[in-house]
Amino acid sequence: MQxxxxxxxxxxxxxxxxxxxxxxSAQRLAFHILSLGDEEAFSLADSIxxxxxxxxxxxxxxxxxxxxxxxxxxxxxxxxSVICVVGSPKDVVFFExxxxxxxxxxVLHGNIDIINGIGPEDINLKSLFxxxxxxxxxxxVIVATNPxxxxxxxxxxxxxxxxxTGIKVTRIASGVPIGGDLEYTDDATLIKAMEGRREI
Amino acid sequence: MQxxxxxxxxxxxxxxxxxxxxxxSAQRLAFHILSLGDEEAFSLADSIxxxxxxxxxxxxxxxxxxxxxxxxxxxxxxxxSVICVVGSPKDVVFFExxxxxxxxxxVLHGNIDIINGIGPEDINLKSLFxxxxxxxxxxxVIVATNPxxxxxxxxxxxxxxxxxTGIKVTRIASGVPIGGDLEYTDDATLIKAMEGRREI
Numbered sequence: 001m002q003x004x005x006x007x008x009x010x011x012x013x014x015x016x017x018x019x020x021x022x023x024x025s026a027q028r029l030a031f032h033i034l035s036l037g038d039e040e041a042f043s044l045a046d047s048i049x050x051x052x053x054x055x056x057x058x059x060x061x062x063x064x065x066x067x068x069x070x071x072x073x074x075x076x077x078x079x080x081s082v083i084c085v086v087g088s089p090k091d092v093v094f095f096e097x098x099x100x101x102x103x104x105x106x107v108l109h110g111n112i113d114i115i116n117g118i119g120p121e122d123i124n125l126k127s128l129f130x131x132x133x134x135x136x137x138x139x140x141v142i143v144a145t146n147p148x149x150x151x152x153x154x155x156x157x158x159x160x161x162x163x164x165t166g167i168k169v170t171r172i173a174s175g176v177p178i179g180g181d182l183e184y185t186d187d188a189t190l191i192k193a194m195e196g197r198r199e200i
Numbered sequence: 201m202q203x204x205x206x207x208x209x210x211x212x213x214x215x216x217x218x219x220x221x222x223x224x225s226a227q228r229l230a231f232h233i234l235s236l237g238d239e240e241a242f243s244l245a246d247s248i249x250x251x252x253x254x255x256x257x258x259x260x261x262x263x264x265x266x267x268x269x270x271x272x273x274x275x276x277x278x279x280x281s282v283i284c285v286v287g288s289p290k291d292v293v294f295f296e297x298x299x300x301x302x303x304x305x306x307v308l309h310g311n312i313d314i315i316n317g318i319g320p321e322d323i324n325l326k327s328l329f330x331x332x333x334x335x336x337x338x339x340x341v342i343v344a345t346n347p348x349x350x351x352x353x354x355x356x357x358x359x360x361x362x363x364x365t366g367i368k369v370t371r372i373a374s375g376v377p378i379g380g381d382l383e384y385t386d387d388a389t390l391i392k393a394m395e396g397r398r399e400i
């Protein structure tokens with residue numbers, strides 16, 4: 001005996017694929033969506049399709065954007081002398097929310113992870129080196145990858161690769177708990193971590 | 201300074217409208233969706249649109265269905281002598297999951313709520329009376345509305361309206377905590393509540 005009609009069962013299983021959404025949450029969300037007006041439900045679906053279609057990677061920094069270069073890279077008012085290197089597009093959001101950092105970003109879309117076979121060539125590193133070669137403006141690269149093994153490995157790699165060019169490479173201070181995740185760090189800790197950054 | 205590009209910002213705000221999804225969860229879900237392949241993301245969006253388009257109310261019991269009558273109402277193997285009246289389509293799921301109840305359902309899509317001006321004519325009650333008039337098969341109506349003020353008011357109304365016809369009207373036993381919600385009740389408690397039902 002089938003518990004749900006097929007479209008409902010499919011909606012629940014699609015929702016349950018999302019991170020942090022278990023079967024019960026997926027059921028609740030599905031019934032909520034069914035209780036919405038057509039317009040609201042279709043708007044939710046359309047926002048997913050539109051985001052996937054319109055958002056591309058910025059050709060300069062690698063962040064998600066609907067214009068290329070992105071609004072941060074093309075903003076002349078930002079400090080062109082410093083690039084903050086992060087592992088994922090959402091990390092940019094966390095730094096922007098803190099409203100203290102005025103420089104540029106570079107999004108790696110991952111970290112070097114030898115155990116899982118992810119080398120420097122598998123993440124968005126080449127375009128960072130191109131940026132550094134193209135412009136004399138950059139004086140400092142702040143490595144703000146997550147403070148875990150992979151993030152540290154990536155930081156070490158960047159330090160070794162960039163330092164010979166004379167550009168300062170710094171690492172955000174511990175302050176962000178080791179083994180933790182930028183996503184769950186409060187703004188005050190993030191500010192501390194930026195202030196206490198040290199050369200590597 | 202805009203924090204997100206427009207399509208991303210829209211996706212996050214659409215996701216944040218869902219129940220139990222705060223801004224941070226919505227951000228996490230949005231970035232997850234962007235990290236999916238096109239096919240997976242479009243499949244999620246399509247499951248929402250398809251569910252909204254294909255799911256209608258069963259003309260007999262009022263539950264969501266893609267065929268009319270629904271697979272429960274049209275299943276001759278189910279006990280045609282008993283109808284379990286519930287407030288919402290998701291309540292049907294909770295009873296079906298328990299795998300003990302073999303009768304039919306009737307979904308009210310709400311409860312009588314005098315304070316908020318919801319009367320008997322505002323919920324799916326008329327079609328229940330039509331069912332009871334049409335068929336001699338029904339011997340018992342189990343009122344399984346939530347055990348709160350509105351659910352009890354609905355149960356009382358049903359008892360008064362149906363008892364004169366000679367059909368037995370029962371109420372699921374307290375066992376489901378008063379003031380609670382069927383959604384958060386474990387199966388064992390639900391089974392107890394069904395067993396201990398009493399005439400009202």
